[in-house]
Amino acid sequence: xxxxxxxxxxxxxxxxxxxxxxxxxxxxxxxxxxxxxxxxxxxxxxxxxxxxxxxxxxxxxxxxxxxxxxxxxxxxxxxxxxxxxxxxxxxxxxxxxxxxxxxxxxxxxxxxxxxxxxxxxxxxxxxxxxxxxxxxxxxxxxxxxxxxxxxxxxxxxxxxxxxxxxxxxxxxxxxxxxxxxxxxxxxxxxxxxxxxxxxxxxxx
Amino acid sequence: xxxxxxxxxxxxxxxxxxxxxxxxxxxxxxxxxxxxxxxxxxxxxxxxxxxxxxxxxxxxxxxxxxxxxxxxxxxxxxxxxxxxxxxxxxxxxxxxxxxxxxxxxxxxxxxxxxxxxxxxxxxxxxxxxxxxxxxxxxxxxxxxxxxxxxxxxxxxxxxxxxxxxxxxxxxxxxxxxxxxxxxxxxxxxxxxxxxxxxxxxxxx
Numbered sequence: 001x002x003x004x005x006x007x008x009x010x011x012x013x014x015x016x017x018x019x020x021x022x023x024x025x026x027x028x029x030x031x032x033x034x035x036x037x038x039x040x041x042x043x044x045x046x047x048x049x050x051x052x053x054x055x056x057x058x059x060x061x062x063x064x065x066x067x068x069x070x071x072x073x074x075x076x077x078x079x080x081x082x083x084x085x086x087x088x089x090x091x092x093x094x095x096x097x098x099x100x101x102x103x104x105x106x107x108x109x110x111x112x113x114x115x116x117x118x119x120x121x122x123x124x125x126x127x128x129x130x131x132x133x134x135x136x137x138x139x140x141x142x143x144x145x146x147x148x149x150x151x152x153x154x155x156x157x158x159x160x161x162x163x164x165x166x167x168x169x170x171x172x173x174x175x176x177x178x179x180x181x182x183x184x185x186x187x188x189x190x191x192x193x194x195x196x197x198x199x200x201x202x203x204x
Numbered sequence: 205x206x207x208x209x210x211x212x213x214x215x216x217x218x219x220x221x222x223x224x225x226x227x228x229x230x231x232x233x234x235x236x237x238x239x240x241x242x243x244x245x246x247x248x249x250x251x252x253x254x255x256x257x258x259x260x261x262x263x264x265x266x267x268x269x270x271x272x273x274x275x276x277x278x279x280x281x282x283x284x285x286x287x288x289x290x291x292x293x294x295x296x297x298x299x300x301x302x303x304x305x306x307x308x309x310x311x312x313x314x315x316x317x318x319x320x321x322x323x324x325x326x327x328x329x330x331x332x333x334x335x336x337x338x339x340x341x342x343x344x345x346x347x348x349x350x351x352x353x354x355x356x357x358x359x360x361x362x363x364x365x366x367x368x369x370x371x372x373x374x375x376x377x378x379x380x381x382x383x384x385x386x387x388x389x390x391x392x393x394x395x396x397x398x399x400x401x402x403x404x405x406x407x408x
Contacts, residue, residue, distance in 0.1 A: 001299055003266040003273040003292070006257050010250040016243070018235050019228075026296045031222050032251055033258060033267055033292075039220065040255045046214040047248040050233070051241050053210050062207040063237055069207040088207070088237075092230045095205055104207075 007033070059130065061106035061123045062088050071104060078102045080142035082130065084161065086110050086149055094147070102145070105130065110153035111160055117153075119160065127161070131168050143171040150177045211237070263334065265310035265327045266292050275308060282306045284346035286334065288365065290314050290353055298351070306349070309334065314357035315364055321357075323364065331365070335372050347375040354381045 002008040007029055014025035032040045056062065057069035064070065071077065071091075081102025085091055091104050107122040133140045146161055148154035162172045178196035179188050188196075206212040211233055218229035236244045260266070261273035268274065275281065275295075285306025289295055290313055298304050311326040337344045350365055352358035366376045382400035383392050392400075 001275060001278070003261060003264070003275045003295065004254075004258050004268045004270075005274065006250070006254045006269055007267055010254045013247040013250045016247075017232055022300075024223075026293065028221055029254070030267075030291075030293050030296075033254060037255050040251055043217040043220075044248040044251040044255075046210070046217045047236055047244055047251075050208075050210045050214045050237060051244045051248075054208050054237060057207060060207070063211055063234075064208045065210055066208075070209065071205060071207045074205070087234075089230065089234050091207065092234075096226075 059126075060104045061108060061126065062091055062104060076101070080139060081145065082141050082143070083145040083147050084127065085147050086154065086157075090147065090149075102143075107148070107157070110148055110157040112153045112156075122157075124161070124164070128164070128168075131165060131170050141170055143173060146172065146174045150175075263330075264308045265312060265330065266295055266308060280305070284343060285349065286331075286345050286347070287349040287351050288331065289351050290358065290361070294351065294353075311352070311361070314352055314361040316357045316360075326361075328365070328368070332368070332372075335369060335374050345374055347377060350376065350378045354379075 002011070010029045010032070011022075011025045014020055014028050015022055017025075020028070032043070053065040054063050055065065055067070057064040057067055057072055059068045059072045062069055062071065066073070078101055082105050083094060083100065083102055084105045084107060085094070086107050086109055088106055091106065094100050094104070105123065105127050107124065107127075109117050109122055111117055111119065111122070131141050131144065144161075144165060146158040148157045148161075158174055162174070165172050176199055177192070178199050179185060179192060185193070206215070214233045214236070215226075215229045218224055218232050219226055221229075224232070236247070257269045258267050259269065259271070261268040261271055261276055263272045263276040266273055266275065270277070282305055286309050287298060287304065287306055288309045288311060289298070290311050292310055295308050295310065298308070309327070309331050311328065311331075313321050313326055315321055315323065315326070335345050335348065348365075348369060350362040352361045352365075362378055366378070369376050380403055381396070382403050383389060383396060389397070
């Protein structure tokens, strides 16, 4: 039983978040009651704003309140390089590395016969649109990096896209799949290890 | 770099929560963008409501929008039994057990010479008030359970309270300290093991 109905309601909402259990939800709720009022209200407002203002970028398909989004309209980023990912979370993962300076294209998923995801349900038409040489003669996309997930659906999607894009004369690359950094070869799975051998490169 | 300013702001707020790192904050933010809009807004509203409506119960000192709180005013609970805890989170922990049917008293901390917490800063005056026999002759508090933390400050607070309450003729008990259930004796610390021996009880 809770001493406060509002506390109980908050815990009920928090427990719906991914990987937040009953105990974590209680701890988070008490935290929100203890911090300065403005801090808690700022979080509430940030959640509200994100749902009331944020839509999708018409170019890359990522979450954005502006169209084109901040990434697509940043002149510092190389528009000739487009990295194709499945989900907005993948963009965040690449941005965390801090090494990629090109643009993105979010498909919104991967091809999956099992889950019934067909090409029309992904942002593939929009991708082909982006790959068309610009009418004003400016240099268009030079390289398409396929960064779908290294699993069955992601690999199938990458294969599908590479064949679809081949006639357009755009260079198509796939991110390297191999043993992850910091891992232990002894515990690597067969598929990863086979792929690492297959993808070996000459030491320079 | 983020594709959306509002997404970035939300991640900034989420990362301030306890045990939420950059990656978890990003995952939570994307989750809040993916779920039905009403679900996200309900969380925002629950946070706002908790900060705008919830204060403290004048009796037990726990968080509550009503005074007395739902626990203090529940006629099903035994008012003759009062469990003294340091923080509201401790009440939640006892309520999770589902076995305690008495009332609570939240001190708001523990005595700590190091951190400069003196008896006046805890809700001890209010506790003594509760222990006074009711003027209407109804039965008052019969037993006071000291459930402060089993550490230096909590033990000191329990000792202080037991001496303070002794003249009032109220039975004062302390929760059992010993080896935690499911633990391995081999890895128990010295103090816990000594306390478990000291607190041994005859098998009935």
